[in-house]
Amino acid sequence: MKIRDVRVTPVSVPVQAPLRYSTGSDSAIHRLVVEVETDQGLVGLGECNAGVAREARLRESIPLIIGADPFNTERLRWQIGAPAEAKLFGSVNHTFAAIEFACLDIQGQVAGRPVHDLLGGRVRDHIPLIAYLFYRYANQDGTGAIDNAEAMVDFAQQVVHQYGFETVKFKAGVLPPEQEVEAILALRRTFPHHRLRVDPNAAWSVSTTLRLAHKLRDCDLEYLEDPTWGLRGMSRVNAKCPWLPLASNMAVATSEDLAPMACLDAVDVLLVDPHFYGGLRQARYVGAALELLNVDVALHSQGELGISMAAQLHLAACLPTLTHAADAHYHHLTDDIIEGGKLAHIRGGMQVPTGPGLGVKLDRDKLMKYHELARKIQTVAQTSILGDASAVEHLPILPRW
Numbered sequence: 001m002k003i004r005d006v007r008v009t010p011v012s013v014p015v016q017a018p019l020r021y022s023t024g025s026d027s028a029i030h031r032l033v034v035e036v037e038t039d040q041g042l043v044g045l046g047e048c049n050a051g052v053a054r055e056a057r058l059r060e061s062i063p064l065i066i067g068a069d070p071f072n073t074e075r076l077r078w079q080i081g082a083p084a085e086a087k088l089f090g091s092v093n094h095t096f097a098a099i100e101f102a103c104l105d106i107q108g109q110v111a112g113r114p115v116h117d118l119l120g121g122r123v124r125d126h127i128p129l130i131a132y133l134f135y136r137y138a139n140q141d142g143t144g145a146i147d148n149a150e151a152m153v154d155f156a157q158q159v160v161h162q163y164g165f166e167t168v169k170f171k172a173g174v175l176p177p178e179q180e181v182e183a184i185l186a187l188r189r190t191f192p193h194h195r196l197r198v199d200p201n202a203a204w205s206v207s208t209t210l211r212l213a214h215k216l217r218d219c220d221l222e223y224l225e226d227p228t229w230g231l232r233g234m235s236r237v238n239a240k241c242p243w244l245p246l247a248s249n250m251a252v253a254t255s256e257d258l259a260p261m262a263c264l265d266a267v268d269v270l271l272v273d274p275h276f277y278g279g280l281r282q283a284r285y286v287g288a289a290l291e292l293l294n295v296d297v298a299l300h301s302q303g304e305l306g307i308s309m310a311a312q313l314h315l316a317a318c319l320p321t322l323t324h325a326a327d328a329h330y331h332h333l334t335d336d337i338i339e340g341g342k343l344a345h346i347r348g349g350m351q352v353p354t355g356p357g358l359g360v361k362l363d364r365d366k367l368m369k370y371h372e373l374a375r376k377i378q379t380v381a382q383t384s385i386l387g388d389a390s391a392v393e394h395l396p397i398l399p400r401w
């Protein structure tokens with residue numbers, strides 16, 4: 001079997017209202033949808049974060065992918081996703097991941113088995129997900145804004161009630177820390193038995209983090225995620241705040257970061273992401289390394305549509321020591337590009353797909369609809385920071401406070 005065609009389609013699917021984080025905001029989830037077609041007519045699906053550089057990277061890889069055996073992803077990894085190139089030219093892991101998802105999708109279709117069976121088999125059928133709480137700008141119709149503790153709690157109650165989430169994640173690093181502490185304390189009062197995690201996306205200095213860690217001492221946080229920038233900063237916070245588990249997907253973002261993470265004892269919980277780590281197999285290996293290091297395994301979300309969401313569920317199904325609910329922006333999406341519309345939430349999470357391959361198919365009408373939108377939005381806002389009207393005044397300096 002050989003790959004005979006690769007198609008790359010940028011899409012933008014709007015979220016309910018623009019989501020804010022420490023370095024910008026997004027009014028839509030921008031992704032590249034990858035279709036890999038074999039000479040036997042099978043089509044595998046992949047997806048990764050959008051952007052001109054990643055799209056170009058995928059397109060310039062196509063001559064190396066055409067003619068390749070979709071079962072030999074290791075050879076492809078060294079051709080188009082080599083670790084040295086990933087280190088020197090950042091987005092390679094993401095683009096290779098999209099190709100690898102598609103190849104695994106093809107392998108699963110050929111074998112008649114779900115992708116998680118190709119990764120070692122699933123140890124769970126249901127993946128708990130989070131209520132992902134962001135400050136938000138208003139929509140064009142003037143609704144949907146979240147800019148204070150009361151609105152944050154209202155939104156949290158609504159999604160927890162609607163979906164049954166048992167873990168709440170507060171995206172901090174947007175407003176001055178004192179206002180955010182007020183929101184965190186209000187969330188804890190409202191949800192005394194939920195797991196509560198906080199992610200300021202490195203917006204706080206070490207000294208600010210230390211001060212806030214004392215204020216949050218009785219909050220029983222599940223963890224504090226990347227409060228400050230870099231391994232050294234995280235290591236200093238971890239040494240000074242033993243009562244607060246620290247998590248990361250920024251200070252630690254590639255396989256190369258694992259050794260210094262361990263040496264510096266910088267992180268208690270690592271958020272694995274198959275896009276950041278160069279595919280599902282590499283992410284599975286990271287999970288195994290974390291087992292050996294006795295660092296907790298969690299799952300990161302950068303904003304996935306149905307293809308990547310399915311990939312995340314397959315990965316989560318076969319990470320044995322995943323003890324935290326998986327991150328997902330998914331409940332903020334207004335639509336999806338897969339057949340049947342959005343994946344269903346069940347009991348505060350999602351069921352692991354059990355059909356052959358990734359278990360999702362493209363809705364071509366939706367693909368074209370959101371491709372049109374991507375072409376409109378991304379000519380104005382290629383990066384998230386340009387989507388944030390207030391960002392004109394605000395440089396994404398980290399730490400900010």
Ligand SMILES: [Mg+2]
Nearest residue numbers: 199225226249
């Ligand atoms: Mg994070």
